[in-house]
Amino acid sequence: MKVTVDASVCIGAGMCALTAPAVFDQDEDDGTVVLLDGTPPPGLHAAVRQAGRLCPSGAITVLDTGDPGDR
Numbered sequence: 001m002k003v004t005v006d007a008s009v010c011i012g013a014g015m016c017a018l019t020a021p022a023v024f025d026q027d028e029d030d031g032t033v034v035l036l037d038g039t040p041p042p043g044l045h046a047a048v049r050q051a052g053r054l055c056p057s058g059a060i061t062v063l064d065t066g067d068p069g070d071r
């Protein structure tokens, strides 16, 4: 799994940091998303997908790279 974020469209809703705090954080100043781990371990994939679904701005992109944890 490969995760990317586009902070330029992020509206700082914070759903990502609440849902997968090991992968997403928020900028201290403007609240926009900060990616902590672009290749999260399999145990975090479900939470990362959930964060991607919950993000209201489409700022999170989750790419399956074919590793075992992607299923």
Ligand code: SF4
Binding pocket: 005, 009, 010, 011, 012, 013, 014, 015, 016, 017, 024, 026, 031, 032, 033, 054, 055, 056, 057, 058, 059, 060
């Ligand atoms: S959930 Fe989406 S809009 Fe909200 S802080 Fe995270 S990336 Fe930004």
